[in-house]
Amino acid sequence: MLLALDTATPLVSVALHDGERVVVEHSSEQPMKHGEHLAPLIARAMEDAGIVRQDLTSIAVGVGPGPFTGLRVGIVTARTLGFVLEIPVYGVCSLDAVALEVVGTSTTPGSFLVATDARRKEVYLASYDADGRRLEGPVVTRPAEVATDAPVAGAGPVLYPEHFPHPIAPVRPSAGWLASGVIGELVELVDPEPLYLRRPDAVAGAPRKPVS
Amino acid sequence: MTDGPLVLGIETSCDETGVGIVRGHTLLADTVASSVEEHARFGGVVPEVASRAHLEAMVPTIERAVETAGISLHDIDAVAVTSGPGLAGALLVGVASAKALALGLGKPIYGVNHLAAHVAVDQLEHGPLPEPCLAMLVSGGHSSLLEVHDVTVGVEPMGATIDDAAGEAFDKVARLLGLPFPGGPHIDRVARSGNSVAIDFPRGLSNRRDLERHRFDFSFSGLKTAVARWVEAQQRAGITIDVADVAASFQESVCDVLTRKAVDAASSRGIEDILIGGGVAANSRLRAMAEERASAAGIRVRVPRPGLCTDNGAMVAALGAELVARGRTPSLLDLPADSSQPITTVVA
Numbered sequence: 108m109l110l111a112l113d114t115a116t117p118l119v120s121v122a123l124h125d126g127e128r129v130v131v132e133h134s135s136e137q138p139m140k141h142g143e144h145l146a147p148l149i150a151r152a153m154e155d156a157g158i159v160r161q162d163l164t165s166i167a168v169g170v171g172p173g174p175f176t177g178l179r180v181g182i183v184t185a186r187t188l189g190f191v192l193e194i195p196v197y198g199v200c201s202l203d204a205v206a207l208e209v210v211g212t213s214t215t216p217g218s219f220l221v222a223t224d225a226r227r228k229e230v231y232l233a234s235y236d237a238d239g240r241r242l243e244g245p246v247v248t249r250p251a252e253v254a255t256d257a258p259v260a261g262a263g264p265v266l267y268p269e270h271f272p273h274p275i276a277p278v279r280p281s282a283g284w285l286a287s288g289v290i291g292e293l294v295e296l297v298d299p300e301p302l303y304l305r306r307p308d309a310v311a312g313a314p315r316k317p318v319s
Numbered sequence: 320m321t322d323g324p325l326v327l328g329i330e331t332s333c334d335e336t337g338v339g340i341v342r343g344h345t346l347l348a349d350t351v352a353s354s355v356e357e358h359a360r361f362g363g364v365v366p367e368v369a370s371r372a373h374l375e376a377m378v379p380t381i382e383r384a385v386e387t388a389g390i391s392l393h394d395i396d397a398v399a400v401t402s403g404p405g406l407a408g409a410l411l412v413g414v415a416s417a418k419a420l421a422l423g424l425g426k427p428i429y430g431v432n433h434l435a436a437h438v439a440v441d442q443l444e445h446g447p448l449p450e451p452c453l454a455m456l457v458s459g460g461h462s463s464l465l466e467v468h469d470v471t472v473g474v475e476p477m478g479a480t481i482d483d484a485a486g487e488a489f490d491k492v493a494r495l496l497g498l499p500f501p502g503g504p505h506i507d508r509v510a511r512s513g514n515s516v517a518i519d520f521p522r523g524l525s526n527r528r529d530l531e532r533h534r535f536d537f538s539f540s541g542l543k544t545a546v547a548r549w550v551e552a553q554q555r556a557g558i559t560i561d562v563a564d565v566a567a568s569f570q571e572s573v574c575d576v577l578t579r580k581a582v583d584a585a586s587s588r589g590i591e592d593i594l595i596g597g598g599v600a601a602n603s604r605l606r607a608m609a610e611e612r613a614s615a616a617g618i619r620v621r622v623p624r625p626g627l628c629t630d631n632g633a634m635v636a637a638l639g640a641e642l643v644a645r646g647r648t649p650s651l652l653d654l655p656a657d658s659s660q661p662i663t664t665v666v667a
Contacts, residue, residue: 184415309367
């Protein structure tokens with residue numbers, strides 16, 4: 108039983124996949140509440156699937172890119188659970204999970220992009236071919252610099268319709284699609300390391316100002 | 320001693336990733352990974368740098384603690400974690416990891432108050448806490464006087480700093496004197512060869528009028544500015560500064576106010592035991608002066624060894640073990656990290 112989770116956007120998404128199909132998927136969308144919602148969602152998913160923690164055989168976690176604080180909640184949860192249960196933990200680019208759903212649910216022909224909210228008037232962006240294979244990215248950039256008429260999934264077109272006038276579903280990454288991508292070997296597996304794409308905001312201390 | 324609850328504690332409220340394991344009052348492991356060196360060039364803790372370091376250090380630190388304790392993780396009775404106060408993003412890494420541990424082990428979780436943990440840690444060194452006791456917590460983020468009857472139920476704040484924390488003043492004065500971050504240990508070391516009465520720096524909130532309103536409160540911002548003014552005046556006059564004298568005189572002012580108010584607070588409530596915790600409790604002058612003044616007032620002083628005074632996981636585990644032993648209700652799995660968790664909330 109694979110446990111999949113993603114916390115790279117305001118959506119906290121959790122799913123269980125038994126190797127054949129997604130048996131349960133739960134999510135909650137409340138900004139800044141990842142730390143509160145993730146563990147109860149995992150507990151509820153296991154309960155609803157009628158399994159115990161010892162039934163888990165692997166974990167897949169969205170590694171972003173996404174706002175750092177929420178992202179870390181998902182990754183540290185996956186890593187710690189993997190350590191306790193002695194099962195492997197795989198990382199998946201969260202934008203790839205969005206791309207999988209695009210390919211799996213829409214009839215959009217040709218290539219497309221995924222753009223999610225990077226805050227500070229920027230987006231996280233990656234481009235995909237018609238089969239959902241990532242061509243370029245992920246990068247963090249200003250929407251105006253990558254404005255396009257091509258179909259764009261993710262929250263990018265919701266936030267910046269002037270730059271991404273052709274929105275396609277979905278808006279958020281789903282742990283169910285992430286799980287299916289891992290089981291179906293449709294996504295690249297990486298270490299469960301966060302894709303920050305930005306350095307911490309910190310500047311070396313300025314010289315002290317005299318007080319007198 | 321082999322009885323008492325077996326508890327793993329996680330602490331990530333600032334720049335130390337701490338994991339401790341205790342059984343009752345017995346310390347089995349205290350593992351700390353610090354990101355302090357990454358912050359040194361910024362002259363203070365950078366929250367995002369700390370949070371990133373916590374994520375990387377979290378699981379390896381748990382692993383090392385379990386190895387050191389020589390236990391099986393599955394034998395623990397509960398997981399305890401600092402849920403606040405502290406840096407929000409940093410706290411969240413520890414809280415999320417603790418929840419995953421609790422979930423993966425099927426054990427209860429206690430989200431505990433960082434300051435109460437600083438009090439409880441002394442049980443690992445000196446046995447059960449005297450009840451009541453007066454706790455003075457002094458660190459880079461806190462300077463508080465607390466009346467403690469039962470550390471698992473709540474503590475009553477008597478006073479606190481109204482501006483800078485004591486440890487913050489040490490950091491700022493160290494920087495002014497060209498000493499490295501964090502300033503506390505360096506000032507302590509340099510001050511040993513200095514004259515503590517060379518310069519008469521002010522004692523914050525100690526005159527009669529201030530004492531009426533702020534009898535048990537502290538202020539270190541004015542002291543820091545006074546040191547800066549003094550140093551600048553010497554420099555302008557072309558006089559070479561005796562760093563040891565400045566450090567010793569500054570340290571004397573801080574310790575004078577802290578110990579005087581702690582003894583006054585204990586005496587005012589008829590409390591016979593003072594407990595000192597937090598990073599500044601590692602200061603040698605503070606320990607000596609507290610001992611001297613308290614014993615003159617017929618009060619006993621307990622200070623854990625320096626390694627247990629700074630932030631660590633053992634203190635969280637110690638409080639967790641006491642909570643389990645006293646049958647306190649655990650937290651829920653939706654436990655939030657609360658950067659401003661009040662001292663009156665021991666378990667979130």
